[in-house]
Amino acid sequence: MRPRVILHADMDAFYASVEQRDRPELRGKPVIVGGLGNRGVVTAASYEARPFGVRSAMPMVEARRLCPHAVFLPGRMHRYGEASRQIFAIFTGFTPQVEPLSLDEAFLDVTGSLGLFRTPVELAARLRARVREQARLAVSVGIGPSKMVAKIASSLCKPDGLLEVPAESVADFLRPLPVGHLWGVGPVAQQNLARAGFATIGDLADADAARLRAAVGRQAPALQALARGDDDRPVDPGRERRSYGEENTFAADVRDGDELRRTIVAHAEAVAARLRADRRAARTVVLKLKLAERVAPGKYRVLTRSHSLAEPTDDGRAIAAAALALWSAVAPGKRIRLIGVAASNLGASAPAQLSLLDRPADERGRALNRALDDISARFGHGALRRGGIAVERAAPTLAIKDRPRS
Numbered sequence: 438m439r440p441r442v443i444l445h446a447d448m449d450a451f452y453a454s455v456e457q458r459d460r461p462e463l464r465g466k467p468v469i470v471g472g473l474g475n476r477g478v479v480t481a482a483s484y485e486a487r488p489f490g491v492r493s494a495m496p497m498v499e500a501r502r503l504c505p506h507a508v509f510l511p512g513r514m515h516r517y518g519e520a521s522r523q524i525f526a527i528f529t530g531f532t533p534q535v536e537p538l539s540l541d542e543a544f545l546d547v548t549g550s551l552g553l554f555r556t557p558v559e560l561a562a563r564l565r566a567r568v569r570e571q572a573r574l575a576v577s578v579g580i581g582p583s584k585m586v587a588k589i590a591s592s593l594c595k596p597d598g599l600l601e602v603p604a605e606s607v608a609d610f611l612r613p614l615p616v617g618h619l620w621g622v623g624p625v626a627q628q629n630l631a632r633a634g635f636a637t638i639g640d641l642a643d644a645d646a647a648r649l650r651a652a653v654g655r656q657a658p659a660l661q662a663l664a665r666g667d668d669d670r671p672v673d674p675g676r677e678r679r680s681y682g683e684e685n686t687f688a689a690d691v692r693d694g695d696e697l698r699r700t701i702v703a704h705a706e707a708v709a710a711r712l713r714a715d716r717r718a719a720r721t722v723v724l725k726l727k728l729a730e731r732v733a734p735g736k737y738r739v740l741t742r743s744h745s746l747a748e749p750t751d752d753g754r755a756i757a758a759a760a761l762a763l764w765s766a767v768a769p770g771k772r773i774r775l776i777g778v779a780a781s782n783l784g785a786s787a788p789a790q791l792s793l794l795d796r797p798a799d800e801r802g803r804a805l806n807r808a809l810d811d812i813s814a815r816f817g818h819g820a821l822r823r824g825g826i827a828v829e830r831a832a833p834t835l836a837i838k839d840r841p842r843s
């Protein structure tokens with residue numbers, strides 16, 4: 438059988454690059470995007486910030502210490518969403534087999550599209566050029582016979598790179614790499630494996646099965662298969678967004694009911710606006726709370742509660758009402774560190790004229806929603822909230838089927 442040709446396309450420092458594209462004065466400067474409060478987290482760091490040690494998911498306080506002269510920005514999700522849609526439209530122009538992993542990252546199975554190009558590298562170069570021309574952004578592309586190899590290749594050729602690993606070179610490519618490049622091997626697992634004598638992927642590929650099992654338990658066979666380059670998972674274009682969420686960590690723990698209520702409403706409106714932008718409606722509302730109760734060093738008690746509505750909705754008030762009811766049922770008076778609202782159980786939003794809710798009051802609600810969306814589109818997300826509520830912009834969350842994020 439002819440080997441599959443899979444691309445892993447990943448935008449470079451996506452949010453920070455969009456900011457540098459839109460604001461030329463930021464080009465060449467370290468730009469850090471994320472939550473700007475005391476407990477905020479970095480969501481993207483431009484390549485100019487990385488030599489200082491700044492990485493995404495790092496606490497913002499640490500990023501400020503490492504790179505105090507950087508430009509710090511709260512992020513503009515609507516702008517990143519626009520860029521994302523544009524990029525995915527380009528991807529699907531090359532193949533219908535596109536599996537999104539996040540707003541800025543996807544697998545593409547291009548096996549069936551190669552006839553139009555001399556080589557996989559030529560196809561990938563054309564894709565990169567098109568993203569560069571149309572979105573004015575850089576995308577790195579790894580090419581391999583499997584998802585795993587394509588993803589590792591793209592991570593090694595960043596930024597603005599292209600790397601092909603042909604099927605016959607996979608073993609030579611993988612063997613010298615640290616085990617942390619394998620899927621599912623995080624920093625802690627990497628340390629444990631190194632201590633057990635497995636530093637490189639080659640060490641794992643050659644490992645005695647019993648010894649590896651002693652080190653990693655039940656996952657041993659799967660890990661060894663990956664280390665040997667066995668990964669036949671197909672690119673799955675059926676994967677869909679599973680939930681829309683917004684959350685924030687407070688600068689100081691909050692107990693005050695009014696502030697919590699305002700934050701829940703603001704999150705609900707932001708979630709609803711994103712649902713409407715994607716023409717989706719959600720049936721289940723999820724409230725996530727991190728209490729100021731430490732259960733272990735650096736770990737806090739997390740409560741998640743959900744409520745299913747009678748009808749799917751894309752309305753901020755309906756989502757807020759459900760989230761507020763959940764909050765008053767579980768945690769009134771408790772000190773809260775983080776609060777999040779998400780909408781899941783998604784479907785396409787119903788055409789207005791067919792909705793059972795099509796009554797004058799709802800028509801007014803819909804008109805108000807449209808007006809809010811127009812204002813957001815013109816002045817930036819968060820320019821206006823119903824009732825004048827504004828909260829510090831929080832980190833949006835995105836969950837994709839089979840890969841739920843905590």
Ligand SMILES: [Mg+2]
Pocket residue numbers: 447448449450451541542
């Ligand atoms: Mg990326």
